[in-house]
Amino acid sequence: MEARSYETLDVWKRACALAVALFEICRACSDRVFSDQLTRAGLSVPSNIAEGYERDSPRERVQFLKIAKGSCGELRTQLMIGVRAGLLPETEAKAYLKEAVELSKMLHGLLAHYRNRS
Numbered sequence: 001m002e003a004r005s006y007e008t009l010d011v012w013k014r015a016c017a018l019a020v021a022l023f024e025i026c027r028a029c030s031d032r033v034f035s036d037q038l039t040r041a042g043l044s045v046p047s048n049i050a051e052g053y054e055r056d057s058p059r060e061r062v063q064f065l066k067i068a069k070g071s072c073g074e075l076r077t078q079l080m081i082g083v084r085a086g087l088l089p090e091t092e093a094k095a096y097l098k099e100a101v102e103l104s105k106m107l108h109g110l111l112a113h114y115r116n117r118s
Contacts, residue, residue, distance in 0.1 A: 006053035011106040015046035015068070018099050022075075025096070029087050038078045044071035045103060062114045065107055072104040 006012045022042035026035035045068045052064025079097045082088035 006050045009049065009053075009110075011103060011110065012046050012049045014099065014106075015049060015103055018096060018103065019043050019046055021092075021096060025088060025092050028089075029082075031087050034078075034082065034085075034087055038075070038082065041071050041075040041078055044068065045075065049107075058114055058117065062111060065111050065114070069104055069107040069111065072100050072107065076100045076104075 019039070019042040022039050026039055029035040029038075048064045048068035048071065052061040052068070055061055055064065076097055079088065079093045079100065083090050083093045
């Protein structure tokens with residue numbers, strides 16, 4: 001069944017929650033450039049899901065879902081680097097990393113759904 005609005009998608013809801021959590025964890029980060037990049041990647045995931053669902057064609061929706069999935073990879077990389085560089089607390093970052101992996105899997109499933117419809 002087709003979602004009528006991106007706001008009803010679990011992947012969008014969870015991506016929004018992760019973005020908020022990233023802002024919270026970055027408040028204590030001493031490196032403003034790093035924290036800015038991390039929060040931008042986190043914001044990109046739900047934002048691109050929303051933009052794709054507001055587009056007129058399934059092809060455009062798929063393109064923005066691909067961008068959101070790519071942002072999940074970017075986010076995972078930044079979380080790993082943040083822990084290794086001592087910029088992020090390991091426990092929280094690992095939980096956010098796990099959530100980013102789950103979001104990527106969910107986006108993969110949505111992409112498969114739209115590809116199979118074509």
